[in-house]
Amino acid sequence: MLILNDLKVPIDADDDQLRQIIEKKLKTRIRTFMIRKKSLDARKEPHYVCSVLVDVKNEERLIRRGYKRYLPEQLDPPYQERKETCIIIGYGPSGIFSACRLHFAGYKVIAFEKGKRIDERARDVETFFKTGILDPQSNVQFGEGGAGTFSDAKLTTRIKDKYIDYILDLFIRFGASEKIRYENHAHIGTDEIRKIIARITDHLIKEGVEFHFSEPVIDLIMNDRHEAIGVKTSKGRYDADHILLGIGHSAQETYEMLKRQGVHMEKKDIALGFRVEHPQSFIDARQTNALVKEANEYFLRYKGEKGVYSFCMCPGGIVIPAMSDESSIVTNGMSYAARDSGYANSAILIQVFKEEFEDGLEYLRSIERNAYDFSGSYRALAQNIKDFMNNELYPLQFDSTYPLGTVLYDFNRFFQPADLQILKDAFLDFDRKIPGFIEKGIMIGPETRSSSPIRINRDETCQSVNTKNIYPMGEGAGYGGGIMSCALDGIRIANAILWKHEQIQQKR
Numbered sequence: 381m382l383i384l385n386d387l388k389v390p391i392d393a394d395d396d397q398l399r400q401i402i403e404k405k406l407k408t409r410i411r412t413f414m415i416r417k418k419s420l421d422a423r424k425e426p427h428y429v430c431s432v433l434v435d436v437k438n439e440e441r442l443i444r445r446g447y448k449r450y451l452p453e454q455l456d457p458p459y460q461e462r463k464e465t466c467i468i469i470g471y472g473p474s475g476i477f478s479a480c481r482l483h484f485a486g487y488k489v490i491a492f493e494k495g496k497r498i499d500e501r502a503r504d505v506e507t508f509f510k511t512g513i514l515d516p517q518s519n520v521q522f523g524e525g526g527a528g529t530f531s532d533a534k535l536t537t538r539i540k541d542k543y544i545d546y547i548l549d550l551f552i553r554f555g556a557s558e559k560i561r562y563e564n565h566a567h568i569g570t571d572e573i574r575k576i577i578a579r580i581t582d583h584l585i586k587e588g589v590e591f592h593f594s595e596p597v598i599d600l601i602m603n604d605r606h607e608a609i610g611v612k613t614s615k616g617r618y619d620a621d622h623i624l625l626g627i628g629h630s631a632q633e634t635y636e637m638l639k640r641q642g643v644h645m646e647k648k649d650i651a652l653g654f655r656v657e658h659p660q661s662f663i664d665a666r667q668t669n670a671l672v673k674e675a676n677e678y679f680l681r682y683k684g685e686k687g688v689y690s691f692c693m694c695p696g697g698i699v700i701p702a703m704s705d706e707s708s709i710v711t712n713g714m715s716y717a718a719r720d721s722g723y724a725n726s727a728i729l730i731q732v733f734k735e736e737f738e739d740g741l742e743y744l745r746s747i748e749r750n751a752y753d754f755s756g757s758y759r760a761l762a763q764n765i766k767d768f769m770n771n772e773l774y775p776l777q778f779d780s781t782y783p784l785g786t787v788l789y790d791f792n793r794f795f796q797p798a799d800l801q802i803l804k805d806a807f808l809d810f811d812r813k814i815p816g817f818i819e820k821g822i823m824i825g826p827e828t829r830s831s832s833p834i835r836i837n838r839d840e841t842c843q844s845v846n847t848k849n850i851y852p853m854g855e856g857a858g859y860g861g862g863i864m865s866c867a868l869d870g871i872r873i874a875n876a877i878l879w880k881h882e883q884i885q886q887k888r
């Protein structure tokens with residue numbers, strides 16, 4: 381296999397044309413090719429710059445002519461049967477990717493997930509969206525795949541890391557489109573990611589990984605040196621050498637259990653706000669990127685005394701109820717692979733500094749409960765953006781896609797006066813960038829679960845700073861935000877365990 385870098389490709393070139401470009405460059409026929417990277421060069425005449433892998437018959441001759449052989453870095457850990465047991469608590473992106481890596485390296489892996497497997501979970505979520513009957517153990521936050529399962533499954537991250545390709549390759553191996561490797565702002569869609577995650581789990585089960593769904597970990601078993609040596613679940617006790625905490629940011633009782641056991645944690649800054657929703661046709665007409673053929677996205681950022689930014693945009697998606705606790709309201713967004721709902725939604729969040737609250741979890745829960753008390757149901761709070769700006773309250777200009785309905789609410793009551801001013805300045809700025817953003821949009825909220833208000837601190841070996849054998853990871857530990865960064869963190873933790881193992885072996 382050869383690798384060709386910096387290949388200039390016209391914007392509208394299809395696979396046949398790309399093949400011709402490669403053959404012209406190599407001056408020979410090729411068997412197959414695969415795009416590895418693709419980035420847009422928008423200067424002067426816009427075109428793509430691609431990196432492609434090419435399979436040719438006469439590879440040696442081309443190498444003699446100066447072309448390079450593709451030598452992928454071997455990132456899989458060396459397999460070796462190991463005696464140690466790793467318990468993984470929580471099967472979201474950090475849990476999934478740490479489980480894969482530790483299993484591939486030869487550890488005994490046991491995964492506990494308080495929620496259900498995807499098919500059953502999807503039925504529970506659907507029931508909730510239709511009837512408003514919430515299962516606090518099986519919902520948008522909890523179950524196989526974690527919080528990212530009912531999402532847009534955007535795979536964007538600003539992190540540069542060699543394991544990004546490793547993660548994407550694993551998604552592709554279990555059914556994702558090859559396109560996620562090279563598309564800007566790649567996304568999988570909730571319908572596809574559900575199938576992919578279920579296939580990964582089935583594969584791991586077949587290979588001997590032990591899974592316990594609907595079995596929450598309710599306590600840690602500690603020795604007298606304050607080292608964790610196992611877990612207690614709703615069904616039994618299990619010994620472990622390493623315990624990975626991939627618990628996400630929504631399981632309050634898990635945080636309480638960790639607190640009770642004295643695992644060190646601290647407050648961290650958060651952000652909160654609401655979703656905004658616009659007709660997708662409005663966003664498409666305003667976005668200048670005519671190169672994007674499907675639903676357009678936007679990224680908005682305003683720097684006032686506090687930052688205000690758009691987050692987790694779902695083009696062609698729907699606004700969803702994302703609560704895990706009864707009598708509370710939390711919004712979020714989700715898209716199917718086709719992104720064809722006709723509406724665009726995104727969170728608009730304002731920073732909240734840790735000095736502004738005592739207990740972050742309780743602070744967020746009280747907002748969610750107050751929203752429910754106002755609504756008297758799971759209907760979300762909603763207002764036209766222009767009415768928010770003018771301190772008015774008129775009926776919504778269009779129905780939100782939020783499936784449980786909305787009640788009119790004046791978001792001017794929601795924020796402190798100083799934050800209110802910053803938010804209104806931010807909207808004016810967004811309206812300059814996307815004219816009509818205020819006039820054409822509605823707000824639905826509250827959106828409170830964009831990040832964890834807690835960091836479970838770890839040391840240089842990636843263990844809890846005061847509880848040996850506990851490895852906090854992912855969003856709930858404050859070490860990730862989003863599918864890719866949490867998956868990467870899961871790999872980082874698995875690597876730390878592998879590295880510890882190597883060191884012990886070397887000392888022997």
Ligand SMILES: Cc1cc2nc3c(=O)[nH]c(=O)nc-3n(C[C@H](O)[C@H](O)[C@H](O)COP(=O)(O)OP(=O)(O)OC[C@H]3O[C@@H](n4cnc5c(N)ncnc54)[C@H](O)[C@@H]3O)c2cc1C
Binds near residue numbers: 528
């Ligand atoms: C609706 C929605 C849409 C999103 N869209 C995107 C997107 O498009 N792109 C993106 O990058 N990110 C998105 N995110 C964020 C992303 O999903 C999270 O950042 C990511 O899932 C966090 O991964 P994690 O492994 O840290 O934890 P989670 O995915 O939160 O998983 C934690 C798991 O731990 C389990 N658990 C907790 N306590 C226990 C216990 N005591 N015992 C057993 N199990 C336990 C929970 O049930 C849960 O399944 C979205 C989130 C939501 C809610």
